[in-house]
Amino acid sequence: MIKAKNINKSFGELEVLRDVSFDVQQGEVISIIGPSGSGKSTLLRSLIGLEEINSGKLFIEGISVKKSGKKAYEKMGMVFQGFNLFPHKTVMGNLIEAPIVVKGETKGEAKKRAEELLNKVGLTDKKDSYPAQLSGGQKQRVAIARALAMEPDIMLFDEPTSSLDPELVGEVLTVIRGLADENITMMIVTHEMGFAKDVSDRVFFMDHGKIISDTVPEKIFVNPESERIQNFLTKILSQN
Amino acid sequence: MFDYILNVSGYVLEGSLVTFQLYLVTAIFSVILGVLGALGKISKIPLLESILSFYTWVFRGTPLLLQLFFAYYGLPVLGITLEPFPAAALTFIVNYGAYFTEIFRGGIESIGDGQYEAAKVLGMNYRQTMSRIIIPQTVKRVLPATSNEAINLVKDSALVAVIGLGDLLRAAKVAVTRDFSIIPFIIAAVFYLIISSVIVTVFRKLEEKYSVYE
Numbered sequence: 001m002i003k004a005k006n007i008n009k010s011f012g013e014l015e016v017l018r019d020v021s022f023d024v025q026q027g028e029v030i031s032i033i034g035p036s037g038s039g040k041s042t043l044l045r046s047l048i049g050l051e052e053i054n055s056g057k058l059f060i061e062g063i064s065v066k067k068s069g070k071k072a073y074e075k076m077g078m079v080f081q082g083f084n085l086f087p088h089k090t091v092m093g094n095l096i097e098a099p100i101v102v103k104g105e106t107k108g109e110a111k112k113r114a115e116e117l118l119n120k121v122g123l124t125d126k127k128d129s130y131p132a133q134l135s136g137g138q139k140q141r142v143a144i145a146r147a148l149a150m151e152p153d154i155m156l157f158d159e160p161t162s163s164l165d166p167e168l169v170g171e172v173l174t175v176i177r178g179l180a181d182e183n184i185t186m187m188i189v190t191h192e193m194g195f196a197k198d199v200s201d202r203v204f205f206m207d208h209g210k211i212i213s214d215t216v217p218e219k220i221f222v223n224p225e226s227e228r229i230q231n232f233l234t235k236i237l238s239q240n
Numbered sequence: 241m242f243d244y245i246l247n248v249s250g251y252v253l254e255g256s257l258v259t260f261q262l263y264l265v266t267a268i269f270s271v272i273l274g275v276l277g278a279l280g281k282i283s284k285i286p287l288l289e290s291i292l293s294f295y296t297w298v299f300r301g302t303p304l305l306l307q308l309f310f311a312y313y314g315l316p317v318l319g320i321t322l323e324p325f326p327a328a329a330l331t332f333i334v335n336y337g338a339y340f341t342e343i344f345r346g347g348i349e350s351i352g353d354g355q356y357e358a359a360k361v362l363g364m365n366y367r368q369t370m371s372r373i374i375i376p377q378t379v380k381r382v383l384p385a386t387s388n389e390a391i392n393l394v395k396d397s398a399l400v401a402v403i404g405l406g407d408l409l410r411a412a413k414v415a416v417t418r419d420f421s422i423i424p425f426i427i428a429a430v431f432y433l434i435i436s437s438v439i440v441t442v443f444r445k446l447e448e449k450y451s452v453y454e
Contacts, residue, residue, distance in 0.1 A: 073363070076361070101364060
């Protein structure tokens with residue numbers, strides 16, 4: 001599904017990704033954890049073309065990202081920390097915009113699926129609201145529905161709950177959990193360790209631009225091998 | 241007395257037809273020019289950016305009256321002779337286009353990167369992103385500054401009287417000289433106030449309309 005081989009990315013002098021390689025299979029849920037500045041977000045952003053990698057190979061569903069231009073990204077959706085909803089459009093408008101403009105769907109088709117998606121994220125009654133009228137948790141659920149409206153095979157989540165008030169985190173995680181059960185391939189950058197442990201098939205631990213551990217959640221959370229991971233987890237857990 | 245006011249008002253109203261025409265032509269084409277100029281300025285094409293920066297530097301940095309003289313009295317020296325109305329319209333369009341270029345550029349640049357990124361991951365191309373996501377949000381942000389320019393344009397339009405165009409002000413001036421009365425000027429002032437008030441109201445309605453989403 002996703003195959004990365006020795007990818008490197010620097011911002012000027014700063015090496016953000018260093019020889020990162022991994023494979024993700026269809027239907028897998030991967031959580032990416034690690035200290036800030038370790039390259040987690042850059043990794044996701046490189047996958048979907050928001051950052052251009054300096055070297056290495058990246059295949060999405062067998063298509064090389066570099067050669068295909070846009071094609072490889074078409075099957076991916078992304079959810080941002082800051083939601084990035086279109087403020088001048090209603091919730092419904094946010095959901096149907098890309099299907100109509102990019103996929104050429106009719107308004108009727110797009111609306112029908114948008115209704116289903118809003119039902120799924122529990123926001124049917126908000127379809128005529130503008131983003132500014134929603135809570136953070138509601139905004140993020142709309143953002144998830146908007147990404148799903150393009151029917152992606154792969155969903156990328158870049159710290160989807162980091163800018164939410166603590167009491168709103170749960171509703172967003174519930175929606176993401178629901179997707180995991182639907183067999184959508186997902187990669188999630190998160191600081192929610194409990195969630196990562198429950199929902200993931202595998203967990204990547206990143207540090208200084210490298211994936212230093214790629215293993216099942218039990219191994220990382222219950223029995224971490226490296227001292228670096230132990231320290232990180234102790235720190236994170238003591239904050240919560 | 242009442243008859244006189246009515247009479248002069250009719251005369252001034254005729255002159256204001258020219259003002260309206262100039263206003264309309266300038267408003268339409270300078271906004272189009274401003275949008276194109278702003279898109280050019282953010283295009284990251286160095287040559288285009290330099291040309292546009294030179295353009296806005298010249299036209300915002302010199303008096304509109306000088307530009308008007310240049311178009312009407314100066315260009316004939318170079319063998320280009322324009323009638324008063326085309327000369328005035330051209331000058332106003334290019335001058336206001338320069339202001340709108342800078343206003344719209346600022347508006348577009350005030351939209352955060354997140355909007356571009358969201359559009360990109362949804363598969364939109366540059367044209368779709370600009371026309372459907374960025375520019376509609378820019379409209380709201382530039383309304384107050386555009387409203388100021390729209391009112392300035394009403395008043396600046398009076399400058400065309402100096403190149404002999406029979407606009408609102410010139411009609412009033414002719415009446416003042418002819419009748420040796422100050423009333424035509426007062427009538428002209430009332431006319432300008434009415435036009436400005438209409439424009440202010442239109443922009444206030446627009447701002448209300450766009451305020452629904454924030």
